Amino acid sequence: MAELHIYDIIRRPVITEKSTLIAEAQNKYVFEVAGKANKIQIKEAVEEIFDLDGQVIKVNTMVMPAKRGRRGRNSYIRSRQWKKAVVTLEEGVTIELFNV
C-alpha cells in the first residue's frame, strides 16, 4: 500500500462549537482524517503541518458513523462515515488555524 501523504492524512480541521470549546479549554484540536490513517501517522502529520516539535501529547481517534436516511422502502446515506481525530497538544502550544 502506497504511503499516505500528510495532506491526505489530515483532511480538514473540524471547526464547530464543541471543537472551539475544547481547543480553548483543553488545548485539544479536532481534525477529519483519512479512514486508514493511524494515530502515529496523525501525530506526525500534525507535527509536520503545524510545525510542532514533538508537542503532540495524545491522539484519540474515532470513526463517526454514516448517517442514513429512509424514504419509503429506499434507504440512502445522508452523510458518509468519516474518521475524527482529537489531538491534544502540550500546554501553551496553539495552532493558528483555531485561533479564537
Next chain:
Amino acid sequence: MNLQVERIENHKARLTVEIESAQFESAKRKAARKISRQVNIRGFRKGKAPYSRVAKTVGEATIIEEAVDGLTQEIYRQALGDSKVDPYGPGDLEDIKLDPPTFIFTLPMRPVVDLKGFREVRVDYEAPMIDESDVDARLRQYQIQLLQVLDEEVEAAQLGHRLYIDVDSEFLDDYDREDADSAFDEDADAADTDQADVAPVAPQKGEPFVSEKDTPIILDPNEDPFVHGFVENLVDAQPGDDVVFELTIPDDDVDPTIAGRLVEFVVTINRIEAISIPELDDEFVREVSEIRNEQVTDLASLRTSLREEMEREARQQSDNEYSQQVITKIVEGADIHYPEVAVEYQIDRQLSEFKGRIEQQGLSFEDFMRFTGDSDVDLRERMHEEAVTRVERSLALDKLREELGTDVEESDIDMRHEAFNARFAREASDNEQDAVLRNFLREEVEMAHLSAKLVALGRDEDMAAAIEARRAQAALELRQALEDLASISEEPDADEATESAAETDPAEASAFDAESES
C-alpha cells in the same frame, strides 16, 4: 477619551474624538456576538460562534460597521457633554479612523445673535392719513352692500346698471424696455446688473392683463374697475354679447411696465340688473348702524364713527408695517451667525406651508409640480432667500425678547381670555383646553407687546407708555366684545334663540330654556 474641538465655517463645530483601543475592541466583540445571533454559521448554534469565525464568515468590515453604529451614539453624547458646544441640531459622523480609533463629528452650533446698538435704531415714521374721500369710499361700500335689485333681467346695459361679466384681456404691444430703463436710471447709479434684479418682470405682447369670471361691476364712469373708459364701452351691451375694445393704460400708472401700453379687452355680458343704490339718508344710517351694531342716528356721527374706525385700522396696519421696518433695520445692523441647517429647517417649514396651500386649493402637490415643471430642488432654491430673511428676523426677534424682557402680566392674559370667551360665547372653565389657550394668548400678548416696544423704539418714545397704550386698547377690545355679546343675547326671540343656541352651546341653551319658562 481624547477630544479636540474646532470651529469650522458655516457656524459648525468639528469634534475629533480619539478613543481607547480597548474600548473599540470590546465594541467589536459585542458587535460580533450580535452578528452571530443573526447569521447562520456552520458548526455553531446561533450566537455561539467565536469572533474569528464571525469575522471569517461576514468579514471584519461588517463587524467594524456594527461596532461603530453601537459606539457612535454613546461617544457623541459623551463628547458633546465634554466639549461644552451648544448644538442647534443633530450632528453628523463625518469620518472614522481605525488606528487609533477616532471618530470625527460635525454639528451645527446654536445661532449667536449680537444686536449691537439696537437701542439706537430709529426709523422715520409717517402717520397714516384718513381723509373724507376714504370715508366716502367706505360709505359707498355700505351703499353697494345695501343696494336693491329692481329688475334682474334687463335687456340693454345703461349707466347705473349692475353687470355680471367675464373679462379677458391681452397686451397688444411689446414692452419697450429702453423707456423703462431710462426711468430706472434716474433713480439710481447702481450697476446695470443690479437693476436687472430689481426691475419687475414686464408682461409681453399677448400676455393677459386681467382675467375675471362672472364679476359684478356697476356702470358708473367714476368707478372704472380696470382702466378709464372701460365702463363706457359696455353701455348698450346686451346679455350674451361679447364686447371687444382696446384701451390704453394711462402713462401715470404706478406700475412702469404697463404704463402707456395698449390692451385689448374681450368682455362677455352674463347678466344685467337694474339696481337702486340707497341715498345717504336717515334710513341708510339706521341700517348701517344696525350692521355695525352701534347706536348712531345721523350721517355726521356715522361719518365720525367710520373715520375713527378707519383711523384705528390704518394706525394698526401702519404700526405693524413700521415695526417690521424697525426689525429689518435692527437685523441689518446686527451680527447674526447661524448654521445653514437653520435655513434648511425654515425651507422645510415654508415648503410644507406651501404644500398645504396648494392642497387647500384642491390640487395635489405632485400634480402642481408636474404642471409647473419644477423640481423639489428648484422650489427650495427659490425659497432660500426668503428663508434666510425669516431666519434672521426670527433670531433677532428672539434676542430682542430676551434683551427687552417680558412684561406680560397675568391680568393681560385674563383680559384677552375674557375677550376671547365673550367673542365666541364660551364658558370659562378650568380644563386643559383653557391652559393651552392661555399659553397661546400669552404668546400673542408677548408678540403684541414686543411690536409695541419696537414701534416706540423706532420713534424714540417711551416703551412703558407704549405697553400701557396697548393694554388700554386690549381693554377697549374686551369692552366691545362684551357689549357685542350682550347685544346678541338680548336680540333673538325665545324659540329661535333656543334652537340656534342648542346647536352651539348647551350651557347657554339651558339658560335660554330657563328664561322662556319663567
